[in-house]
Amino acid sequence: MKHEAIRKALVHALEGVGMFEEDYVLEFEVPKDPAFGDLSTNVALLLAKPLKRKPRELAGEIAASLEISKDEVSSVEIAGPGFINFRLAREIWANRLVEILDQGDRFGSSNLGQNERVNIEFVSANPTGPFNIVSARAAAVGSALARVLEMAGFSPHTEFYCNDAGRQVVLLGHSLRARYAQALGREGFEVPEEGYQGEYVVTLARELAEKGLHEESFEGDDTVGRIKGDLAVPSGVPTEWLALADEEESARSFGRYALHSMIAQQRRTCVRFGLEFNTWYLESELHATDKLASTRRELEEAGHLYEEDGAVWFRSTEFGDEKDRVLVKADGQPTYFLADIAYHRAKHARGFTRAIDFFGPDHHGHIARMQGAMQAMGYGPDWLEILLLQQVNLILDGKPLEMSKRAGRLVTMDELIEEVGADVAKFFFLDRKNGSHLDFDLDLAKQQSNDNPVYYVKYAHARICSVLRNAQTRGVDPEKVEEGDLARLVEEAELDLLRLLSEFPQRIEGAATSREMSRITGFAKDVSAAFHQFYQNCVILGEDESLTRARLALSRATRIVLANALRLAGVEAPERM
């Protein structure tokens, strides 16, 4: 919302009491109670102390010396302990409405971010199985944050990091090898203790036994991010792999095949969920380009490493971690932690001035060491920002469903999409603060009814579209606005709605800086409610042509805001329901 005229007048008035711009921060807020006007400032409360004045008295003096046109502000009042409240002239509101209509799908954008290049990494699930529910939450929130940041003037880059190297892939290989042997009816093959017990491995093994190798196509090159690196099906055939004398080598072949299959599957899920990434980054790429070694060297030269018990340690306690961490194991293998540092070092080298990572609830222990490593690299305390997404409980019949990946009993993201639909899932995930545990009520999500907030918002959008269609049928052009029409909007429901709509850019900025996407869904629900009230109280297509045009304009503006908010959420805005 622009209030330059008010700002200028206030700055001028404050000079009169001896305060200059560098002495204070002038802040405005939209009072939650419309009785307090359209805009409010607490500047008198903040300056009362340094000026040794009574707040209300000071506010009165400031208000009295304000030089501001009646075309801008219709009234100025002092209220409460010393707030200065402004009521904007009717003309201003009409202008706001015109702005929304003019800006259309750009309405809500700002240049808060000044094109800052921000890397946003989320989901980054291990390629050892299908996406689970926590990944689904990260998918919804991470992608929404990227869109919100973009709208707020940042230049976000979304990224998926895939741990396709290391022990887990070998373990996955052992698991698939055992299941494959079992599928062939061989005796004496068991999935290792630490292996992957999931049903999906059994399914993959059975396919392998019955149909042989299956070359996957990796969907989503344009939307999910092109894959750099080698994910080809390994040479030979599974019976040959199984026959290999070296069990590790055998498991490696099965592992590579499983990787090939899992990543293809994960990317199909992304496409189904409408989830996009700019980059799909493979850990193996780091190894191939020797980035672990160079990272280790850099830390070593800066004096942050030492050797003990044959391992190489990072002195993370220097940066507030509770204990030092191993970067290279006694057997010479790098830890996942070293790879992660190297990965973030690469992000930094690629020119991102900030990186945001989403962590799952079980990884919060890694924050301190990661931040420590970034500091050791000299990246500054704010360069890496780690956001924690709390766990998700699926609730069925009022009871939580237990989920465990290792035990193989898990609800996958695909199953969730199947069950409730991608749009409902996304909205539910976004409609909660990052740090809150999320009870996902499957029964509620499945209801296509009034109880389901997703449909509440979608319905508002569809309802507007319906009205606009009806206008056409009646020969009214919903786009036409004539001089003076908009001044006809005087009903409380109309002004409440308009006031809310014009807050959209600030709401997006708030969501962008707080990283809380629940601001967006919450706003969408508020706008929907305000529209439904307006619809209930005011007949849009009436006898009065001028008033009809004004209300159609307001409806179109609402449609724009709802469509934009839903787009940020990644949810479809239907024209009919």
Add this chain to the structure above:
RNA sequence: GCGCCCGUAGCUCAGCUGGAUAGAGCAUCGGACUUCUAAUCCGACGGUCCCAGGUUCGAAUCCUGGCGGGCGCGCCA
């Protein structure tokens, strides 16, 4: 034991980064469809904002200490 997150209406949660009388939805009760989509709207009921101190003009919001719940504390990833 140590660390991180959470604690707001019977339930699920908001509360715009410290503002004015703490809000929605669900549930319960009552009302509104010959009228642009009733997947909607209106009303009623419902609170020790976990507790105790502190900071200040002002605290659900910030600080300290408790209490309660969740999670984490590998040369796993």
